[in-house]
Every structure is written in C-alpha cells, then in structure tokens.
Amino acid sequence: MHSLALLSLPLLGSVAAAESVTSLFLPGFDAQKLFGSVMGSTGSTTTFFVNCPAGTDALDCGVAPGLTAIAGPKTAELQYHDQDLVSIHLRCDMSNPEVADCVETIGGVSAPYPGTSTGTFTGGDIATMYLPVTITTGAASTGASVTASTASVTSVPASAAATTAAPSATTLSGTNTASADNSKLAAAYPSFQLPMISSPRFYLLVPAVPLTSMHHTYLLHLASSTLSTLPTLHSCDMRAKTLAPFTFDLLPLGSVKPRGWVQDQLNLCATGLGGNIYNFHRFIKGSRWFGGHAEYSPLNESAPYWYNYIVPLAYLLDDEELKKQANHFLDRTLKNQHADGWIGPEHTKHGRGIWARCLVLMGMVNHALADPAQYERIVEAMLRFTRLANSMFKDDFQGLIPHPGDEFDEFCITRAHELSTTLQWLYEQVNNRQDKEVIWETMDLAWKATRAGDRDWSKFFTEEEFPKEPAAQGSTLIKHVVNVSEALRYIPQLYRMTHDRDLVDRARESVEMALKYHGTTFGALAGDEFLAGVHPKRGAELCGTVELIFSLSYLYRLFGETRYADQAELATYNGLPAGMTPDWWAHNYLTQSNEPWARNLENWPFYNCGGRALVYGLEVNYPCCLVNHAQGLPKFAMNAFVASPDLRSIAHQFLFAAEATIPVQGDRPIHITSDTHYPFDESITYRIESSRSFDFYVRIPEWATSGSTVKKDLDNDTVQEETVQADSNSLYKVQISPGKSSFRITLNARIRVVPRSNNAVAIYRGALLYAMEIPHKAKTGPPRHFAEWTPLPDDAKYSQAIRDVEYIPTADWQVAIDPSQAHFHRVATKGNLPNPVFESGAPPVSITVAGSKISNWPLEGDCAGLPPSNPSVTGKPFAIKLVPFASAKLHISEFPIVKLANVDLEKVQGSSCTIM
Structure with a gap:
C-alpha cells in the first residue's frame, strides 16, 4: 500500500524540470490518468495544479477546473474556489503514516452542505486514494499566490480559469475544460434543472453527507450544487462511487439472540411450517433448485424465498438441523453455478429472469455474515453472477424486461431494484477496482431498466401518480401490494448511490402516502393482491406484511428515523401473527381489519384473491405466502441490536x-x-x-x-x-x-384512540392494537391444492399437524363503542409469558371499553360493511373486552363510535363479547 510519507518525496519539494509521474493524495477521484503542473513550492511543501487528461472534459473525469493540491511532509490539502459561489478546503494531518485525520470546510452561497466536518481515513482506504499525476515541464502561471510561511494557495475562480488561470495545452499536455457548456450535463441527467447562473459550473468537490456521520471520510463529486433539486435521478455515474452509509449497521448474524416470547415464536416457526416444508412440500423438496420439477411459477422463486428466511432463522436459533437445510441449498447452488456465472436451474436465455436471484443473493449475504467459512466462496459466486448480469443488462436489459419468448413476466422489472439490496453489500466487500466498477455499473443499469420498463418507483411515489383509491381491475403490477411494499426500498437504495438528500424526504413521503391511502389498523398495507384502500373489509396479503417489515427495518437502519421502527413493530406484533395459527402450522393469505369469520366466501370483495383467502392452511390461495411468511420474524429479530462500525x-x-x-x-x-x-x-x-x-x-x-x-x-x-x-x-x-x-x-404507554374512515376509530396501547374477539369454533379439514381445491396427498409424518382451518363465529359482532370510557388491565405474570402468546386468551393484557349493540351495520357481499358513521344503538350499554389483535382470529378493530351512559368497566359481558 502507499505510505503517507510519499507526500514528502524529494520530487514534491521542488519544481519539476521535466515531465514525470508522482502520486498525489486525491480522495474521492476515480483511478485515471491526470495531469498537473507545479504552481510553487516552499521548503518541503509543494502546490500543484491538477487537471483532466487531454481530450477529456470535467464531466468525464470529475476534476473541477481550478483545483489545487498541496503536499507537505505531514499534511495534504485540496482547495477549490469559485468566486463567492463555492469554496472548499480539505486539510489532512498525516503525522501517522497509516492514518489521515481530515477537516473539510465548505462555504459559498451555492454550497449544498456548508460548514465544517471531520473524518478519518485509515489503512486500506488510504491506499486507494493515491493517484498517479503526470507533472509537465514548467511552472503554471495561474495567478495563484504562495505564502512562504504557510504554503497556502488561493486558486483562481473556475470561471476565469480558461482565460487567466489554467496552463496552456502545450504546457500541460491537457485540455482546459472550463468553457464546456451545460448541454452535456442536461443530456446525462434528463430531469436536471440548469442553474440560473452566467458561467458554467461542473463538478464541485463536496461531501455527500457530513463527514462526522460517515463510516469513513468519503468525498463525492456532485454535478453542480443544483443536484439537490432533482425530482428523480436515474444515473448513478457519480465520480467517487461511494455509498451513503447506514446510520446503524447490522451486527453479525448469530451475535443477537432473541429471548422470551419472540424466541418462543421463532421456535414455533422452526417446528411449524417454516422449518418443515423443506422435508415434505413439493415446492421446496421437489423444486427445480433441488433437482425436481415442482414450481408454482415460471419465476422459480419457491426455494429462493425459503432460503431467504431459513438462513436467519437457523442462525438466530443456533439450530443445527436448520443450518443443514441452508447449507444443502448453498452447496448445491454453488456447485451448479453455470460456467458463465448464472445462478439457478434455468438453462435457456428465455428462462433467465433475474428476480429469484435477488432472493438467493439475500440469503447468501446473510449466510456469509453468519458463517465466515462460507464468506469467500459466496463473494466469488456473487461476483461471477454480477459480471454476467452486467452483460445481460447491456443487451437490452435481458433478464429484467421481458422479450418475446421469455418465460418470466414483468415481476422481474418491477422488482429490479431488489438486486441492489445485495450488490450494495458486495460493492463494499471487494477492493478490486475493476470489480467495483462492474458492480456499480450493474446497479446503475438496473435503475435505467426501471425507467425503460416503466417501473420507475420514484415517479410512482408522488402525489400526482400514487393511487389514492383501490386498484381497478386490469391494473399493472406496479400497484401490486407486495411490489409496493418492496418498492419502499427503491428510493433509499437510490439515495445510497446518488447521495441526493432530497431522496431522504422522498423516502419518508413514500411510506406516509402508502399508509395514508392503503394502511390497515394492524400496521400492514391493504392489498388483495393489488392496493385496496382503507375499507376494513379489504385484505392485507401476508407476503406484503413481511416485505413491509423488512423495508421498514431497512429504512430505520439507513436513516435512523423512529417512525420506521414504530411501524415495523406495529406490523410485526399485530399483522404478522394474525396471519398465523398460534402453532405456526397454518397461515392465511389475507387478514382483514374487521373479520367476523374466516371461511370460504361466496361473494368476496378482493381484487383477485378468491374466496379461500381468509382460511388458514397450507396452500390457501397462491403458495407465495407459504414459502415467504417465515421471512418476517427472523429478519425483524436480527435487527434487535444495531451498532456503528466502530x-x-x-x-x-x-x-x-x-x-x-x-x-x-x-x-x-x-x-x-x-x-x-x-x-x-x-x-x-x-x-x-x-x-x-x-x-x-x-x-x-x-x-x-x-x-x-x-x-x-x-x-x-x-x-x-x-x-x-x-x-x-x-x-x-x-x-x-x-x-x-x-x-x-x-415507557409511558397510554390508550390511544386513532381515527379511521367513516368516523370509525381503532384502539391502541403502546405497540399493540386491541380488538374485540368474536367467539367462534374451528372447522378443520385436509389441506387442499391452491388451484384445484382438491385434497393434497397425505403425508403420514406430518398429517396430524397439517390442516386447513376455518373459523366460524358463534356470536354477533355489530357493536359501537364509547372510547371515552376505556380502562387498561394487566394480569401479573411471573416468569415467562404463555406460549403460544397469541393463543386466544393467552396475552396478559386487555382493555375494557363501553359499548353497545347496534342495528345498522350491514354486510357488503360476504364481509362486514363499512362501520356506520351514525350507529343506531339497541339495548343497554355494557363493557366490552378488547384483546391484542393477533390473539383474536375473528375480530373487529375498526369501531363505529357513540356516546354512552357510564358503564362499569370491571364487569365484562362474557369471556370477550358474547352478545347473542
């Protein structure tokens, strides 16, 4: 590696007499051939004018006209000054040969991040920041002044460089670029708004974020200070190619162990469907990824979904059997990686859709973090695949945008951004510059593909484009609720590459819009399968819930805004367990905010989920929730504790x-x-x-x-x-x-009454939603095929556990409540909570609220209608017991409200609400 002592080489202490090459400390610049001339020297300190190669303008090489570098025995400085618009001064103390402590000061009326920030380069980072600079003969007559006592340099304004400051082409063997116009910039960035200034400004040397908040000190070349005004930004070809850091990093998988009821739930998942479908289910055991032929979709996503969750589940529980399952998939997948780098069972061009690879790579990243013995071969396999993906994307976005004859559909382009979830991790693992360039370009091509394929989520999440009503029949996949839940990571991942601070606000606004127009009481997005609005009869798909939890966890780690973590907890403690039977051996496809029964519906209100979507079972509706439901809790739990890199x-x-x-x-x-x-x-x-x-x-x-x-x-x-x-x-x-x-x-938790549509309300305390449980009986039967509805073949070993379950109400459910009369109850608990904690009657907490039967709450089709805004009360008021939402498989969580006479809240009618 380079030593910082290079800055004190004899060459740097004198004016070069002939063309020669030296190394200068230039953090944030691409490796390329640069030219420079000696502006002056004092003692052992030398000042250089640095410029682009011949025939290259500033937009291509990223060096601002008028940039100077100052090299001393124990210091290095970079300076840039453009009239009163921007001034930048980076000064690094290099007394320690392996550490550079830097201070950067930015000022000027156009500076995007004015102020002073500090940071430190160490070890391997430093080695990449020395670039060769060809020093030409003669000193430049730039008008810069060198003061003997400080060896400081004042560079000339960029706008004047063309006429008075820059060395001539014959002296520097370079090209002055200050006269280039903004048309190239506008062509590179179609949505770029040209600044209203008289002289051209190109690349400014500015920090992407304050240095004190970064993992390392990185510098980013931004195309003018007006980049922050971009409404969308699809080209990520930034000069420094650094990723914006997370506020908090994940700890190594396995170093965090859940305890208490979350550990119990994970164990139930492991002993239920999540840990056992590998042993018996055709879409895993017989998947093409394991050499079989059973797939429910040409996307070949079943085993990749499973692998994506089995890794964190195995290592959170330190379960050797589950680790064997994960290792079996990894060994087979890496052994069968194609010679050209392709990962997966597809053997023809037309079968090679990228989407399932995104899931496999997510599993591989966690596998590498959990088991260091797997790290090297996983990184190498990911690199080989990325090189192939790069060539595919360059060929008219093959693998993302469907072409004639392709077997995969538009899910690949709709979820194209998911590839960067793992490639951004890979980018920070490798040091080889060529590999980093390929990874970066591949991610950038994926962003461009979303625009070419009309799947630009940054345009979708705007007030003008975002759907505020339930999706109409015939909608495109961009309104599919699982896609939307995943797409909440699109803008944040784009931000990591562009460093555009406007995208931080855009990410927040995306989540707010999604919840405002399609949010449920229990933390998920309504979508059955497509965005479904806020009517409590519409369902939230279990796959969408677990993807939303993952997105919100990602957003909190990246930005550190507690609203994301609050929403993730709401979905995890309410929506996710509501979708599972207490023993985790059956799941539903949809959960409703108001669900008076979970049976086969004859007249259902869903977009295209069918009548069995509320039933709990093995293959109720489409099998994606079977192979993906277990992602939610393990990925949530591995985020319990997070840390800064140091x-x-x-x-x-x-x-x-x-x-x-x-x-x-x-x-x-x-x-x-x-x-x-x-x-x-x-x-x-x-x-x-x-x-x-x-x-x-x-x-x-x-x-x-x-x-x-x-x-x-x-x-x-x-x-x-x-x-x-x-x-x-x-x-x-x-x-x-x-x-x-x-x-x-x-924590100070209080009962919260939250308004819902049509004058209804929902009741919360802390992170829990409370609902009225409707007494019911269970009706079980053999599991049925998701499409044919015929009984599935019996598996003797698992037949006692596997079943389809319908819940039939045994009481009325049409009530209104008076939320001004509500009281919280807690049963003293010694030791552990009941297990399963979401069994009916198991949670130690409840709320009693005044309520009354009403006569004007009709059905809409085969579901509960909208809560009436003016309920008609019948009979005397009484106390209703509300319980944690997930423990009430049949429930009302959006209530019409009414003012009632005082009720004794200690006298609850029935075990929950028996109001026959």
Missing part, C-alpha cells in the same frame, strides 16, 4: 427481549441483555458488561416520548427514577463505562 455506539432498535454478544477486535466481547415482556409490558431492564466505554442508545417510540422514566445503577437502592430525555432522533443515550452497568427504562 462499536462506539450500540442501539436497541426493536425493544423485545434479546441478548447480544458483540465481538471486539483485541478485546473481550460486549455483552448486552434486555429483559422485558415488551410489547405486553413497557419496562425494559438492561444489563451490560464491557471492557470498553461506548454510548448505548434506546429507541423511544413516538407514543412514549413524554413521561417515560429511567432508573440507573439498579444495584444501588438509593438511585431515583429520572425522566427520559430523548434526542431529536428519539434515542435515549446512556454512557457505558468499563465494567458492569444496569438500568431500567419504563
């Missing part, structure tokens, strides 16, 4: 009980335990053991930002509770010192 900051992101054993290079691991029944209880006890100091953060949900308390040093009985003071990101910081630490946070 482990100076660790955060409890999702607040359920968990423990983390975090390896520390050259030191003992950090051990963190959280004890809680959250979200069934709001107190969380932390015990931490560490040999180093760090900042520990607890995410404070938006519903608990006032009135929450903390008690520190629990072994000291004299310590008093204090009020939690969260920062602007809703994080509460505790400074951890070496040794043992303990503290307890109690």
Whole structure:
C-alpha cells in the first residue's frame, strides 16, 4: 500500500524540470490518468495544479477546473474556489503514516452542505486514494499566490480559469475544460434543472453527507450544487462511487439472540411450517433448485424465498438441523453455478429472469455474515453472477424486461431494484477496482431498466401518480401490494448511490402516502393482491406484511428515523401473527381489519384473491405466502441490536427481549441483555458488561416520548427514577463505562384512540392494537391444492399437524363503542409469558371499553360493511373486552363510535363479547 510519507518525496519539494509521474493524495477521484503542473513550492511543501487528461472534459473525469493540491511532509490539502459561489478546503494531518485525520470546510452561497466536518481515513482506504499525476515541464502561471510561511494557495475562480488561470495545452499536455457548456450535463441527467447562473459550473468537490456521520471520510463529486433539486435521478455515474452509509449497521448474524416470547415464536416457526416444508412440500423438496420439477411459477422463486428466511432463522436459533437445510441449498447452488456465472436451474436465455436471484443473493449475504467459512466462496459466486448480469443488462436489459419468448413476466422489472439490496453489500466487500466498477455499473443499469420498463418507483411515489383509491381491475403490477411494499426500498437504495438528500424526504413521503391511502389498523398495507384502500373489509396479503417489515427495518437502519421502527413493530406484533395459527402450522393469505369469520366466501370483495383467502392452511390461495411468511420474524429479530462500525455506539432498535454478544477486535466481547415482556409490558431492564466505554442508545417510540422514566445503577437502592430525555432522533443515550452497568427504562404507554374512515376509530396501547374477539369454533379439514381445491396427498409424518382451518363465529359482532370510557388491565405474570402468546386468551393484557349493540351495520357481499358513521344503538350499554389483535382470529378493530351512559368497566359481558 502507499505510505503517507510519499507526500514528502524529494520530487514534491521542488519544481519539476521535466515531465514525470508522482502520486498525489486525491480522495474521492476515480483511478485515471491526470495531469498537473507545479504552481510553487516552499521548503518541503509543494502546490500543484491538477487537471483532466487531454481530450477529456470535467464531466468525464470529475476534476473541477481550478483545483489545487498541496503536499507537505505531514499534511495534504485540496482547495477549490469559485468566486463567492463555492469554496472548499480539505486539510489532512498525516503525522501517522497509516492514518489521515481530515477537516473539510465548505462555504459559498451555492454550497449544498456548508460548514465544517471531520473524518478519518485509515489503512486500506488510504491506499486507494493515491493517484498517479503526470507533472509537465514548467511552472503554471495561474495567478495563484504562495505564502512562504504557510504554503497556502488561493486558486483562481473556475470561471476565469480558461482565460487567466489554467496552463496552456502545450504546457500541460491537457485540455482546459472550463468553457464546456451545460448541454452535456442536461443530456446525462434528463430531469436536471440548469442553474440560473452566467458561467458554467461542473463538478464541485463536496461531501455527500457530513463527514462526522460517515463510516469513513468519503468525498463525492456532485454535478453542480443544483443536484439537490432533482425530482428523480436515474444515473448513478457519480465520480467517487461511494455509498451513503447506514446510520446503524447490522451486527453479525448469530451475535443477537432473541429471548422470551419472540424466541418462543421463532421456535414455533422452526417446528411449524417454516422449518418443515423443506422435508415434505413439493415446492421446496421437489423444486427445480433441488433437482425436481415442482414450481408454482415460471419465476422459480419457491426455494429462493425459503432460503431467504431459513438462513436467519437457523442462525438466530443456533439450530443445527436448520443450518443443514441452508447449507444443502448453498452447496448445491454453488456447485451448479453455470460456467458463465448464472445462478439457478434455468438453462435457456428465455428462462433467465433475474428476480429469484435477488432472493438467493439475500440469503447468501446473510449466510456469509453468519458463517465466515462460507464468506469467500459466496463473494466469488456473487461476483461471477454480477459480471454476467452486467452483460445481460447491456443487451437490452435481458433478464429484467421481458422479450418475446421469455418465460418470466414483468415481476422481474418491477422488482429490479431488489438486486441492489445485495450488490450494495458486495460493492463494499471487494477492493478490486475493476470489480467495483462492474458492480456499480450493474446497479446503475438496473435503475435505467426501471425507467425503460416503466417501473420507475420514484415517479410512482408522488402525489400526482400514487393511487389514492383501490386498484381497478386490469391494473399493472406496479400497484401490486407486495411490489409496493418492496418498492419502499427503491428510493433509499437510490439515495445510497446518488447521495441526493432530497431522496431522504422522498423516502419518508413514500411510506406516509402508502399508509395514508392503503394502511390497515394492524400496521400492514391493504392489498388483495393489488392496493385496496382503507375499507376494513379489504385484505392485507401476508407476503406484503413481511416485505413491509423488512423495508421498514431497512429504512430505520439507513436513516435512523423512529417512525420506521414504530411501524415495523406495529406490523410485526399485530399483522404478522394474525396471519398465523398460534402453532405456526397454518397461515392465511389475507387478514382483514374487521373479520367476523374466516371461511370460504361466496361473494368476496378482493381484487383477485378468491374466496379461500381468509382460511388458514397450507396452500390457501397462491403458495407465495407459504414459502415467504417465515421471512418476517427472523429478519425483524436480527435487527434487535444495531451498532456503528466502530462499536462506539450500540442501539436497541426493536425493544423485545434479546441478548447480544458483540465481538471486539483485541478485546473481550460486549455483552448486552434486555429483559422485558415488551410489547405486553413497557419496562425494559438492561444489563451490560464491557471492557470498553461506548454510548448505548434506546429507541423511544413516538407514543412514549413524554413521561417515560429511567432508573440507573439498579444495584444501588438509593438511585431515583429520572425522566427520559430523548434526542431529536428519539434515542435515549446512556454512557457505558468499563465494567458492569444496569438500568431500567419504563415507557409511558397510554390508550390511544386513532381515527379511521367513516368516523370509525381503532384502539391502541403502546405497540399493540386491541380488538374485540368474536367467539367462534374451528372447522378443520385436509389441506387442499391452491388451484384445484382438491385434497393434497397425505403425508403420514406430518398429517396430524397439517390442516386447513376455518373459523366460524358463534356470536354477533355489530357493536359501537364509547372510547371515552376505556380502562387498561394487566394480569401479573411471573416468569415467562404463555406460549403460544397469541393463543386466544393467552396475552396478559386487555382493555375494557363501553359499548353497545347496534342495528345498522350491514354486510357488503360476504364481509362486514363499512362501520356506520351514525350507529343506531339497541339495548343497554355494557363493557366490552378488547384483546391484542393477533390473539383474536375473528375480530373487529375498526369501531363505529357513540356516546354512552357510564358503564362499569370491571364487569365484562362474557369471556370477550358474547352478545347473542
């Protein structure tokens, strides 16, 4: 690697007498042939004018006209000044040969990020930042001044460089580029709004984000300060090609272990469908990926969906049997990787759709993070595949956009961005510059394909384009609820490549729009299969729920905004378990906010899901939810604790009980335990053991930002509770010192009444939605084929567990409530919560609310109609018991409201609401 001492080589301390090549510290620039001339020198400090190669303009090489580099024995500086528009000064202290401590100051009226930021380059980063610069004969007469005492340089304005500042072409063997016009920039970026200035501005050397918030100090060349005004940006050909960092990184898979009820749920998943379909189901055991021929779709996605979840499930539970399953798939897939790099069982061009590869690569990334022994071969396989994908995308976007004769459909182009989920990880794993270029270009081509294929999600998530009503029959796949849930990662992933801060707001607005127009009470998006609006009779697909959880987890790690984590918890603690039987041996396809029965419907309101979508079973409706439902909880749970790369900051992101054993290079691991029944209880006890100091953060949900308390040093009985003071990101910081630490946070949860459509309301407390459970009986039968509805072949080993289940109500459900009369109840729990915790009657919490039967809540088809805005009360008011939503398979969670006489809330009629 380069040593920083190169900056003090004798060549750099004198004016070159003839053309020669030296290395200059130029962080953020592509490797390329650059030219320079010596502007002046004082002692051992030399100042260079740096310019593009001959015949190349600034838009291609990324070097701003008027850029100067100053090299000293223990310092390096880059300076740029363009009148009063932008001034940039980067100064690095290089006293330590392996570390560069840098300070960057940006000013000017057009600077996108004015101010001062700091950062550090270390080790391998430094090696990539030395670039060869050809020094030509003669000193440049640039008008720059060199002060002997400081060796500082003031460069001339870029706009003047053409006439007074830049060396001539014959002297520099380069081309002055300041006279180039903005037309090329406009051609490269079709939506680019040209700045209203008289002289051209090209590339400014500015930080993509403040250096203090980055993993390393990276510099990005942005095309003028007006890039922040772009409404969409599809070309990611930025000069520095660095990815915007996550606020928090994932810890190694397996270092975080869920405890309590979440561990119980994961074990149920492992002993239920999630861990067993590998053993008996034709779409996994007989998949083309395992040498069979059973697939429910030409996308060949069944086993990839399964592999995507079995890896995190296996390593979270440290389950050897599940690890064997995952390793079997990985070994077979890598062994059978095609000579050209293709991954999968497809053998013809027309079968090679990219989509299922996205799932396989997600599984591989987690596999590499969990098992270091697999890392090298996984990275190599991903590189080989990426090189092939690159060539396919260059050939009219093969594999993404369907062409005549292709066997795959438009799901590939609709989900094209999913490839970057893993390629962005791969990009940061490799050091070979050619590999990085191919990876970056492949991702960029995928973005371009979405535009060419009319699947640009950044245009979809706008007030003008986003559908505010249920999708009409014949809609394109861009309105498919699973696609929309996945597409909430599109803009954030684009942001990571472009560093366009406007996209941070756009990502937030996308989530807000989706929830505003299609959000359910239980945290998911309504879609059956396509976006379905906010009517409580419309269903939320289980696949959409788990994809939404993953997207929201990703968004929180990237941006650190607690609203994403709050919504992820809402969907995970309510919508996801509502879609499963308590033992995790059967799932539904759709969940309704108001679901008075779960049976085969004769007159159903869904877009195209069919009458059996509410039934629980093995293959109810399309099999995608069978092979994908188990993704939700493992991927959520592995995000419990997250950290900064240097482990100076660790955060409890999702607040359920968990423990983390975090390896520390050259030191003992950090051990963190959280004890809680959250979200069934709001107190969380932390015990931490560490040999180093760090900042520990607890995410404070938006519903608990006032009135929450903390008690520190629990072994000291004299310590008093204090009020939690969260920062602007809703994080509460505790400074951890070496040794043992303990503290307890109690979140302030209150009953919340949230308006819904048509004057209805939903009732929440903390992260739980509360619903009226409708008494019912279960009707079971043999599992049926998803398309033919005929009984599936009996598997003797699993026949007792596998069944289809219908829930038939045994009581009325048409009630209105008076939310001003509501009372929370908690049953004291010693030790663990009941298991399964979402069994009917198992949760230790409930809310009683005043209610009354009503006479004007009709059916719409075979479902509950819209709650009446003016309910007609019949009979006397009484107390209704509301329970956590997921424990009530038949439920009402959107209630019409009415003002009632006072009710004794301690006297609940029946076990829940028996109002025959």
